[in-house]
Amino acid sequence: MTLSLVSPAKINLALDVGHPRADGYHEIRTVFCRTDLADELELSLTGEPEVRLTIEEGDAPGGDANLAVRAVEMVRRECGDCRGMSIRLRKRIPVQSGLGGGSSNAAAALRGAARLYGLDGDLSALAAGLGSDVPFFLDGRLALGEGRGERLREIVSGLSLHFLIVRPDAGVSTGWAYAELDRSGACASTAFADRAARALENNDREALLASLGNTFEAVVFSRFPQIARLKQRLLEAGAEAALLCGSGSAVFGVFPTRDAAEGAAGGFGDVWSAV
Numbered sequence: 001m002t003l004s005l006v007s008p009a010k011i012n013l014a015l016d017v018g019h020p021r022a023d024g025y026h027e028i029r030t031v032f033c034r035t036d037l038a039d040e041l042e043l044s045l046t047g048e049p050e051v052r053l054t055i056e057e058g059d060a061p062g063g064d065a066n067l068a069v070r071a072v073e074m075v076r077r078e079c080g081d082c083r084g085m086s087i088r089l090r091k092r093i094p095v096q097s098g099l100g101g102g103s104s105n106a107a108a109a110l111r112g113a114a115r116l117y118g119l120d121g122d123l124s125a126l127a128a129g130l131g132s133d134v135p136f137f138l139d140g141r142l143a144l145g146e147g148r149g150e151r152l153r154e155i156v157s158g159l160s161l162h163f164l165i166v167r168p169d170a171g172v173s174t175g176w177a178y179a180e181l182d183r184s185g186a187c188a189s190t191a192f193a194d195r196a197a198r199a200l201e202n203n204d205r206e207a208l209l210a211s212l213g214n215t216f217e218a219v220v221f222s223r224f225p226q227i228a229r230l231k232q233r234l235l236e237a238g239a240e241a242a243l244l245c246g247s248g249s250a251v252f253g254v255f256p257t258r259d260a261a262e263g264a265a266g267g268f269g270d271v272w273s274a275v
Contacts, residue, residue: 001116007039007108009099010136011163011245011252013200013208014192017181017215025132025148026178029193031155031200032136032143035163037274039105040090041068043112048084051076058091060102067106067130074126075113085113094272096171098246100137106130107137124150144197157200159208164234164261165245165252167272168226172248180219188215209241209254220248227251230271237264 010032018027039058046052051072053062060066064073072085087109093101110123110130127134132149142155181187192213199207221228227244230251234242238260239253255261261275 002042002044003112003115005041005043005108005112007041007093007101007104008137009035009037009039009093009101009104009165010133011035011099011165011243012214013243014196014212015214015216015246016190016193017178017187018189019187020182026181026187027147028145028149030145030149031193031196032133032140032145032149032152033161034137034141035099035165037093037099037165039093039101039108041105041108041112042086042088043072043109043116044086044088045116046084046086049082050084051087052084053087053089055089055091057089058093059095060089060091060105061095067102067134068109071106071109071126071130072113074130075110075117075119078126079117079119081117083117085116092274094167094171094250096173096248097167097250098172098174098244098248099165099250100133100246103131103133104137106134110134111138142200144193155197155200158203159200159205162255162258162261163252163275164237164239164255164264164268165250165274166230166234166268167250168224168230169271170224170226170249172220172224172227174247177216177220177247180223181215184219186215186218190215212241212243212254214244214246216247217244220244224249233268234264237267239264
Protein backbone atom coordinates (compact mmCIF):
# COMPACT_ATOMS: atom_id res chain seq x y z
CA MET A 1 0.00 0.00 0.00
CA THR A 2 1.15 3.52 -0.81
CA LEU A 3 -0.29 6.55 0.96
CA SER A 4 -0.21 10.00 -0.63
CA LEU A 5 -0.27 12.77 1.96
CA VAL A 6 -0.55 16.56 1.79
CA SER A 7 1.73 18.43 4.19
CA PRO A 8 0.64 22.10 4.49
CA ALA A 9 2.60 25.14 5.57
CA LYS A 10 1.50 27.40 8.42
CA ILE A 11 1.83 31.03 9.25
CA ASN A 12 1.62 32.64 12.69
CA LEU A 13 -1.00 35.38 12.58
CA ALA A 14 0.35 36.47 15.96
CA LEU A 15 3.31 35.32 18.04
CA ASP A 16 4.18 36.34 21.60
CA VAL A 17 7.49 34.99 22.92
CA GLY A 18 8.05 35.16 26.67
CA HIS A 19 11.14 34.52 28.77
CA PRO A 20 12.81 31.07 28.96
CA ARG A 21 11.28 28.47 31.26
CA ALA A 22 13.15 26.18 33.63
CA ASP A 23 13.21 23.47 30.94
CA GLY A 24 14.93 25.80 28.47
CA TYR A 25 11.89 26.35 26.26
CA HIS A 26 10.24 29.74 25.90
CA GLU A 27 6.63 30.27 26.89
CA ILE A 28 4.75 31.35 23.79
CA ARG A 29 1.24 32.24 22.71
CA THR A 30 0.54 32.11 19.01
CA VAL A 31 -2.23 31.85 16.45
CA PHE A 32 -1.47 29.09 13.96
CA CYS A 33 -3.10 29.28 10.54
CA ARG A 34 -2.81 26.50 7.96
CA THR A 35 -2.28 27.57 4.34
CA ASP A 36 -2.77 26.06 0.88
CA LEU A 37 1.00 25.97 0.26
CA ALA A 38 1.99 22.34 0.83
CA ASP A 39 4.59 19.61 0.39
CA GLU A 40 3.61 16.10 -0.72
CA LEU A 41 4.70 12.79 0.81
CA GLU A 42 4.26 9.22 -0.37
CA LEU A 43 4.75 6.44 2.17
CA SER A 44 5.11 2.76 1.26
CA LEU A 45 5.99 -0.29 3.33
CA THR A 46 9.00 -2.19 1.96
CA GLY A 47 10.66 -5.54 2.48
CA GLU A 48 13.87 -3.85 3.67
CA PRO A 49 14.62 -3.01 7.31
CA GLU A 50 15.52 0.65 6.72
CA VAL A 51 13.45 3.80 6.50
CA ARG A 52 14.56 5.41 3.25
CA LEU A 53 13.92 9.01 2.22
CA THR A 54 13.98 10.17 -1.40
CA ILE A 55 13.68 13.93 -2.01
CA GLU A 56 12.14 14.21 -5.46
CA GLU A 57 11.74 17.98 -5.50
CA GLY A 58 13.18 20.87 -3.50
CA ASP A 59 15.62 20.89 -0.59
CA ALA A 60 15.35 19.18 2.79
CA PRO A 61 17.66 17.45 5.29
CA GLY A 62 18.35 13.79 4.63
CA GLY A 63 18.43 10.73 6.86
CA ASP A 64 17.75 11.03 10.57
CA ALA A 65 18.08 14.82 10.33
CA ASN A 66 14.71 14.80 8.58
CA LEU A 67 11.72 14.94 10.92
CA ALA A 68 9.61 12.74 8.64
CA VAL A 69 12.17 9.94 8.96
CA ARG A 70 12.27 10.37 12.73
CA ALA A 71 8.46 10.28 12.86
CA VAL A 72 8.33 6.96 11.03
CA GLU A 73 11.06 5.53 13.26
CA MET A 74 9.09 6.63 16.32
CA VAL A 75 5.96 4.83 15.14
CA ARG A 76 7.99 1.69 14.35
CA ARG A 77 9.36 1.66 17.89
CA GLU A 78 5.87 2.09 19.34
CA CYS A 79 4.60 -0.85 17.27
CA GLY A 80 7.67 -3.05 17.53
CA ASP A 81 7.46 -3.49 13.74
CA CYS A 82 10.75 -4.07 11.90
CA ARG A 83 9.40 -3.54 8.38
CA GLY A 84 11.02 -0.71 6.48
CA MET A 85 9.37 2.21 4.77
CA SER A 86 10.00 4.33 1.72
CA ILE A 87 9.31 8.07 2.01
CA ARG A 88 9.16 10.11 -1.18
CA LEU A 89 9.07 13.86 -0.57
CA ARG A 90 8.19 16.66 -2.95
CA LYS A 91 9.29 19.78 -1.10
CA ARG A 92 7.64 23.10 -1.98
CA ILE A 93 7.82 24.80 1.43
CA PRO A 94 11.27 26.43 1.72
CA VAL A 95 13.38 25.54 4.76
CA GLN A 96 14.32 28.08 7.46
CA SER A 97 11.38 30.26 6.50
CA GLY A 98 9.15 30.07 9.59
CA LEU A 99 6.51 28.18 7.59
CA GLY A 100 6.76 24.94 9.57
CA GLY A 101 7.54 22.66 6.64
CA GLY A 102 9.64 20.19 8.63
CA SER A 103 7.07 19.99 11.42
CA SER A 104 4.28 19.52 8.90
CA ASN A 105 6.21 16.72 7.19
CA ALA A 106 6.65 15.05 10.59
CA ALA A 107 2.92 15.20 11.33
CA ALA A 108 2.02 13.80 7.92
CA ALA A 109 4.57 11.00 8.33
CA LEU A 110 3.19 10.22 11.81
CA ARG A 111 -0.36 9.90 10.46
CA GLY A 112 0.71 7.83 7.49
CA ALA A 113 3.04 5.54 9.41
CA ALA A 114 0.41 4.96 12.11
CA ARG A 115 -2.05 3.84 9.44
CA LEU A 116 0.43 1.59 7.62
CA TYR A 117 1.84 -0.01 10.79
CA GLY A 118 -1.57 -0.27 12.46
CA LEU A 119 -0.95 2.04 15.41
CA ASP A 120 -4.22 3.18 16.97
CA GLY A 121 -4.82 6.03 19.36
CA ASP A 122 -3.92 9.66 19.87
CA LEU A 123 -0.65 10.76 18.24
CA SER A 124 -0.37 14.07 20.13
CA ALA A 125 2.28 12.89 22.61
CA LEU A 126 4.44 11.48 19.83
CA ALA A 127 4.00 14.70 17.87
CA ALA A 128 5.06 16.86 20.82
CA GLY A 129 8.19 14.73 21.17
CA LEU A 130 9.18 15.61 17.62
CA GLY A 131 8.73 19.37 17.87
CA SER A 132 6.63 22.17 19.31
CA ASP A 133 4.71 22.87 16.07
CA VAL A 134 4.07 19.23 15.13
CA PRO A 135 0.85 18.72 17.19
CA PHE A 136 -0.87 21.57 15.34
CA PHE A 137 -0.26 19.89 11.99
CA LEU A 138 -1.94 16.64 13.00
CA ASP A 139 -5.36 18.07 12.11
CA GLY A 140 -5.36 21.79 12.86
CA ARG A 141 -6.60 24.56 10.59
CA LEU A 142 -6.70 27.52 12.97
CA ALA A 143 -5.68 27.36 16.62
CA LEU A 144 -4.32 29.23 19.61
CA GLY A 145 -1.08 27.58 20.70
CA GLU A 146 0.25 27.90 24.26
CA GLY A 147 3.11 26.52 26.34
CA ARG A 148 5.86 25.89 23.83
CA GLY A 149 3.14 25.73 21.16
CA GLU A 150 1.98 22.17 21.82
CA ARG A 151 -1.12 23.07 23.86
CA LEU A 152 -3.84 23.91 21.36
CA ARG A 153 -7.30 25.44 21.40
CA GLU A 154 -9.25 25.40 18.14
CA ILE A 155 -10.38 28.77 16.81
CA VAL A 156 -13.59 28.86 14.78
CA SER A 157 -13.84 31.79 12.38
CA GLY A 158 -15.74 32.70 9.26
CA LEU A 159 -13.09 35.09 7.95
CA SER A 160 -11.54 34.34 4.56
CA LEU A 161 -7.87 35.33 4.40
CA HIS A 162 -5.62 35.53 1.35
CA PHE A 163 -1.86 35.67 1.73
CA LEU A 164 1.11 36.49 -0.44
CA ILE A 165 4.16 34.89 1.16
CA VAL A 166 7.62 36.05 0.07
CA ARG A 167 11.08 34.89 1.09
CA PRO A 168 14.53 36.40 0.47
CA ASP A 169 17.53 34.31 -0.54
CA ALA A 170 18.43 33.75 3.10
CA GLY A 171 17.21 31.50 5.89
CA VAL A 172 16.86 32.22 9.60
CA SER A 173 17.78 29.57 12.16
CA THR A 174 15.08 29.25 14.81
CA GLY A 175 17.76 28.48 17.41
CA TRP A 176 19.62 31.67 16.55
CA ALA A 177 16.41 33.72 16.72
CA TYR A 178 15.55 32.50 20.23
CA ALA A 179 19.14 33.00 21.40
CA GLU A 180 19.13 36.52 20.02
CA LEU A 181 15.89 37.32 21.82
CA ASP A 182 17.51 36.20 25.07
CA ARG A 183 20.74 38.09 24.40
CA SER A 184 18.97 41.32 23.52
CA GLY A 185 16.33 41.10 26.23
CA ALA A 186 13.62 41.43 23.58
CA CYS A 187 11.31 38.77 25.06
CA ALA A 188 8.13 40.49 26.13
CA SER A 189 4.74 39.90 27.71
CA THR A 190 2.71 41.11 24.76
CA ALA A 191 -0.86 40.11 23.89
CA PHE A 192 -0.87 39.87 20.11
CA ALA A 193 -2.19 36.29 20.13
CA ASP A 194 -5.10 36.91 22.49
CA ARG A 195 -6.26 39.92 20.48
CA ALA A 196 -5.93 38.04 17.20
CA ALA A 197 -7.86 35.03 18.54
CA ARG A 198 -10.72 37.26 19.74
CA ALA A 199 -10.84 39.08 16.41
CA LEU A 200 -11.01 35.79 14.50
CA GLU A 201 -13.76 34.41 16.72
CA ASN A 202 -15.73 37.65 16.31
CA ASN A 203 -15.16 37.64 12.51
CA ASP A 204 -13.73 41.15 12.94
CA ARG A 205 -11.34 41.66 10.04
CA GLU A 206 -10.25 45.17 11.00
CA ALA A 207 -9.45 44.11 14.56
CA LEU A 208 -7.49 41.14 13.25
CA LEU A 209 -5.39 43.27 10.93
CA ALA A 210 -4.65 45.64 13.80
CA SER A 211 -3.63 42.78 16.11
CA LEU A 212 -0.95 41.14 13.94
CA GLY A 213 2.36 41.12 15.81
CA ASN A 214 5.48 38.99 16.21
CA THR A 215 8.10 39.30 18.96
CA PHE A 216 10.82 38.02 16.61
CA GLU A 217 10.53 40.94 14.19
CA ALA A 218 12.83 43.31 16.11
CA VAL A 219 15.83 40.96 16.26
CA VAL A 220 15.33 39.40 12.83
CA PHE A 221 14.88 42.73 11.04
CA SER A 222 17.95 44.13 12.79
CA ARG A 223 20.14 41.27 11.55
CA PHE A 224 18.44 40.85 8.16
CA PRO A 225 17.34 44.26 6.84
CA GLN A 226 16.39 42.67 3.51
CA ILE A 227 13.55 40.88 5.32
CA ALA A 228 12.32 44.19 6.77
CA ARG A 229 12.39 45.64 3.25
CA LEU A 230 10.24 42.76 1.98
CA LYS A 231 7.62 43.57 4.61
CA GLN A 232 7.59 47.20 3.49
CA ARG A 233 7.32 46.15 -0.16
CA LEU A 234 4.26 44.02 0.65
CA LEU A 235 2.56 46.99 2.26
CA GLU A 236 3.44 49.18 -0.73
CA ALA A 237 2.02 46.47 -3.03
CA GLY A 238 -1.39 46.74 -1.37
CA ALA A 239 -1.22 44.34 1.58
CA GLU A 240 -3.67 45.33 4.32
CA ALA A 241 -1.09 44.15 6.87
CA ALA A 242 2.19 42.23 6.76
CA LEU A 243 4.16 40.19 9.29
CA LEU A 244 7.21 38.00 9.70
CA CYS A 245 6.36 34.26 9.45
CA GLY A 246 7.39 32.62 12.73
CA SER A 247 11.09 33.25 13.26
CA GLY A 248 11.55 34.00 9.54
CA SER A 249 12.83 34.39 6.94
CA ALA A 250 9.52 34.51 5.04
CA VAL A 251 7.07 37.39 5.38
CA PHE A 252 3.36 37.31 4.57
CA GLY A 253 0.97 40.01 3.47
CA VAL A 254 -2.81 39.85 3.95
CA PHE A 255 -4.84 40.83 0.89
CA PRO A 256 -8.60 41.38 0.49
CA THR A 257 -8.94 38.83 -2.34
CA ARG A 258 -6.93 36.08 -4.01
CA ASP A 259 -6.85 38.12 -7.22
CA ALA A 260 -5.28 41.02 -5.31
CA ALA A 261 -2.63 38.72 -3.83
CA GLU A 262 -1.86 37.18 -7.22
CA GLY A 263 -1.66 40.63 -8.80
CA ALA A 264 0.80 41.80 -6.16
CA ALA A 265 2.93 38.66 -6.64
CA GLY A 266 3.97 39.98 -10.05
CA GLY A 267 6.09 42.60 -8.32
CA PHE A 268 8.17 40.02 -6.44
CA GLY A 269 9.87 38.22 -9.31
CA ASP A 270 13.24 38.71 -7.64
CA VAL A 271 12.38 36.47 -4.65
CA TRP A 272 10.52 33.23 -3.90
CA SER A 273 6.80 33.80 -3.50
CA ALA A 274 3.53 31.90 -3.10
CA VAL A 275 -0.14 32.91 -2.91
